[in-house]
Amino acid sequence: MDVSGIHGFGAWPTGGSNPKGVALGSISITCSSGLQYALGIDAGQHYDGSRRVLVSGDNTVPYKLRTSSGGPEWGDTGLTAIASDYVETHPAQAVQGNGNGQSQNFFIWGDADIGHASAGTYSDIVNITAVW
Numbered sequence: 001m002d003v004s005g006i007h008g009f010g011a012w013p014t015g016g017s018n019p020k021g022v023a024l025g026s027i028s029i030t031c032s033s034g035l036q037y038a039l040g041i042d043a044g045q046h047y048d049g050s051r052r053v054l055v056s057g058d059n060t061v062p063y064k065l066r067t068s069s070g071g072p073e074w075g076d077t078g079l080t081a082i083a084s085d086y087v088e089t090h091p092a093q094a095v096q097g098n099g100n101g102q103s104q105n106f107f108i109w110g111d112a113d114i115g116h117a118s119a120g121t122y123s124d125i126v127n128i129t130a131v132w
Helices: none
Strands: 002-004 022-030 036-041 052-056 059-066 095-098 103-112 128-131
Touching: 022 036
Parallel strands: none
Antiparallel strands: 002 022, 022 103, 036 095, 036 128, 052 059, 059 103
16 A cells, blocks of 8 residues: 555635645555455544544644545445454545555545634644555
8 A cells, every 4th residue: 555645734824715625645555356455544633523623732623534525524434344353433434445456546635624723733643544
């Protein structure tokens, strides 16, 4: 599995429009032909029990990671169907597929709800898991 070009939402003005459909990077996976796999993204270090959040000190900004611009949210639900010992943390579907012997690419898109967030550098850490 190769994760490349992952970066943040960039600089956004406070009180401005919410960043939607931001291309955040990509994941590529190469599996043997016919091998079933799933790619999941966990809830993140600062998950508040219902959503992912970026944190700057005491300030938070909720965000979503998506499988396409405007597409479904990307989580890790479904990984236990392939790896029964995995502990799912985010109630959105993992991406599932079948290997074809070649590199398959998946892009990560993001939406953030900056609302009236205070200026700052906001961050979170998520884990990307591949199971087969």
